[in-house]
Amino acid sequence: MDVKRIREDFPMLKVKSKKGYDLIYFDNAATAFKPYSVIDAVTKYYTNYSVNAHRGDYELGFTVDTLYEEARERVAKFINCEKKEVVFTTGASFGLNQVAYGYAGKHLQPGDVILTDEAEHASNYLPWMNIAEAKGAKLEFIPLDDNGMITPEQVEKMMSNKVKIIAIAHVTNVLGAEIDIKEISRIAHEHGAIIVVDGAQSAPHMKVDMKDLDCDFFAFSGHKLCGSTGVGVLYGKYELLEDMEPMLLGGGSNARYDMCGNILMKNPPYKFEPGTPPIEATLGMKAAIDYIDAIGMDTIYTYEHELRDYMLKKMQSELDNVEIYNADVESSIITFNIKDVFSQDAATYFSDKGISLRSGQHCAKLLMDVLQTPSTLRASLAFYNTKEEVDHFIEVCKSINKESMLDVFF
Amino acid sequence: MSSMMNDPMILRQIIMDHGQNPRNHELSKDPEYKEKHMASDSCIDDIHVQAKIKDGKIDDVRFDGVACTISTSSTSIMSELLIGKTIEEAREIIKNYRAMIDEKPYDEDLLEEAIAFQNVGKQANRIHCATIGWDGMEALIDESEENHD
Numbered sequence: 001m002d003v004k005r006i007r008e009d010f011p012m013l014k015v016k017s018k019k020g021y022d023l024i025y026f027d028n029a030a031t032a033f034k035p036y037s038v039i040d041a042v043t044k045y046y047t048n049y050s051v052n053a054h055r056g057d058y059e060l061g062f063t064v065d066t067l068y069e070e071a072r073e074r075v076a077k078f079i080n081c082e083k084k085e086v087v088f089t090t091g092a093s094f095g096l097n098q099v100a101y102g103y104a105g106k107h108l109q110p111g112d113v114i115l116t117d118e119a120e121h122a123s124n125y126l127p128w129m130n131i132a133e134a135k136g137a138k139l140e141f142i143p144l145d146d147n148g149m150i151t152p153e154q155v156e157k158m159m160s161n162k163v164k165i166i167a168i169a170h171v172t173n174v175l176g177a178e179i180d181i182k183e184i185s186r187i188a189h190e191h192g193a194i195i196v197v198d199g200a201q202s203a204p205h206m207k208v209d210m211k212d213l214d215c216d217f218f219a220f221s222g223h224k225l226c227g228s229t230g231v232g233v234l235y236g237k238y239e240l241l242e243d244m245e246p247m248l249l250g251g252g253s254n255a256r257y258d259m260c261g262n263i264l265m266k267n268p269p270y271k272f273e274p275g276t277p278p279i280e281a282t283l284g285m286k287a288a289i290d291y292i293d294a295i296g297m298d299t300i301y302t303y304e305h306e307l308r309d310y311m312l313k314k315m316q317s318e319l320d321n322v323e324i325y326n327a328d329v330e331s332s333i334i335t336f337n338i339k340d341v342f343s344q345d346a347a348t349y350f351s352d353k354g355i356s357l358r359s360g361q362h363c364a365k366l367l368m369d370v371l372q373t374p375s376t377l378r379a380s381l382a383f384y385n386t387k388e389e390v391d392h393f394i395e396v397c398k399s400i401n402k403e404s405m406l407d408v409f410f
Numbered sequence: 411m412s413s414m415m416n417d418p419m420i421l422r423q424i425i426m427d428h429g430q431n432p433r434n435h436e437l438s439k440d441p442e443y444k445e446k447h448m449a450s451d452s453c454i455d456d457i458h459v460q461a462k463i464k465d466g467k468i469d470d471v472r473f474d475g476v477a478c479t480i481s482t483s484s485t486s487i488m489s490e491l492l493i494g495k496t497i498e499e500a501r502e503i504i505k506n507y508r509a510m511i512d513e514k515p516y517d518e519d520l521l522e523e524a525i526a527f528q529n530v531g532k533q534a535n536r537i538h539c540a541t542i543g544w545d546g547m548e549a550l551i552d553e554s555e556e557n558h559d
Contacts, residue, residue: 343478403426406422410421410422
């Protein structure tokens with residue numbers, strides 16, 4: 001993989017910080033930069049065929065409709081499923097909410113159990129908390145092991161005939177731990193439960209294959225995989241999509257309705273897509289998938305993990321002022337703190353040196369009790385990051401302490 | 411104002427000192443104290459500010475919680491600055507502190523150690539850290555006056 005050449009594709013990598021530093025972007029778990037091909041796909045829509053999809057009685061409408069459905073086809077190929085199993089959403093959060101309210105909301109009975117865990121992003125926890133309460137169901141937590149992992153063994157122990165839904169991340173967003181979804185799916189199905197997977201952190205960094213994972217629902221966002229913001233995907237096994245109520249109703253998702261209150265919904269995926277979608281973003285996401293597949297997901301995975309190993313080893317061997325929380329986890333993320341420096345104070349210092357990384361709880365507030373720290377720093381890598389950037393990061397880490405972190409204020 | 415307070419090293423020491431050894435950093439159970447929970451929605455700063463205000467005078471200020479150095483330190487300094495002041499005096503100090511943060515003219519003699527935060531405005535994403543405790547205190551003063559009326 002030629003990182004130097006790849007970096008040329010990303011205009012954001014040419015941006016300088018206020019003080020003139022090259023931008024070092026280590027917040028890829030939050031969102032990823034976009035290559036020119038994605039930006040072009042977006043502007044091409046607005047420039048050349050800026051009309052609505054789905055309802056074209058004219059040439060341009062037909063063009064857009066075709067492109068839009070090609071994007072669906074492309075996503076299906078990307079995650080290995082049927083085209084009709086791809087629901088376009090606004091992002092992973094919407095997808096997970098749709099399953100919680102539209103599927104669990106329809107099927108859960110009082111006393112039923114939803115299994116989740118303390119490492120989940122708010123988007124894969126709060127909807128379940130809410131729907132459990134509304135339905136008189138119970139939320140139970142799969143214990144994390146010492147590395148913050150969820151193992152199939154632990155899931156197995158939690159199973160009972162009351163468990164109807166398992167809601168977990170494929171890759172957790174704070175520690176970057178990769179969870180064995182395939183095996184957990186098998187366990188879920190053995191006990192008659194379904195599994196809902198938050199794929200926001202896995203889809204951008206590793207091959208995700210719906211047939212292989214055999215999960216029931218899988219949600220991810222376009223913007224984390226170098227696509228546009230505002231669009232995402234909810235995969236669902238078709239019979240489950242048919243058995244799920246749409247969270248939103250409106251134009252485009254119904255076939256007909258009358259004044260007696262009868263509504264005939266379209267079939268999935270269309271019944272979940274009322275209103276005009278972000279067409280340009282959807283076409284942008286398709287371009288992003290094309291871009292990523294051209295590099296190769298396996299190549300990306302290997303590169304990111306090697307870079308992460310390089311960074312981890314350097315931090316462990318050259319720095320004595322850091323505490324690392326996920327050293328033993330296979331990941332493209334490093335979760336850490338600078339000793340004696342509160343995470344947000346450290347993030348400001350890093351920012352002043354041109355390095356963007358995240359501080360806080362990363363939308364996983366429950367996990368902080370497990371890590372026993374109120375907050376952390378998170379450096380999350382992408383395939384366009386380099387060893388040189390890591391080297392600069394290490395030098396900045398060396399210079400930060402409880403006194404120097406105030407430099408930025410003087 | 412002494413020239414010492416123009417020395418960045420001194421100002422830095424002030425922030426560190428209050429960040430590491432915050433004053434009045436324990437909540438009271440006395441019902442005469444009124445309390446505000448100040449939880450930032452943009453970061454994890456999550457503090458409780460208490461004040462005992464009687465007859466138009468601030469008898470005591472306390473705070474506690476999880477917060478970064480900037481918010482811990484600025485709240486600690488605020489507490490020392492406002493204890494013993496009348497509400498009018500406190501409002502004047504708060505007004506000048508806000509002016510300083512907004513990079514507008516202010517009376518530095520009124521602000522004493524709080525002038526250590528004179529450059530926070532240049533780090534726009536940290537302004538909230540330097541004002542969260544002050545916001546809580548101002549809300550407590552507002553409430554004390556409402557209740558008084």
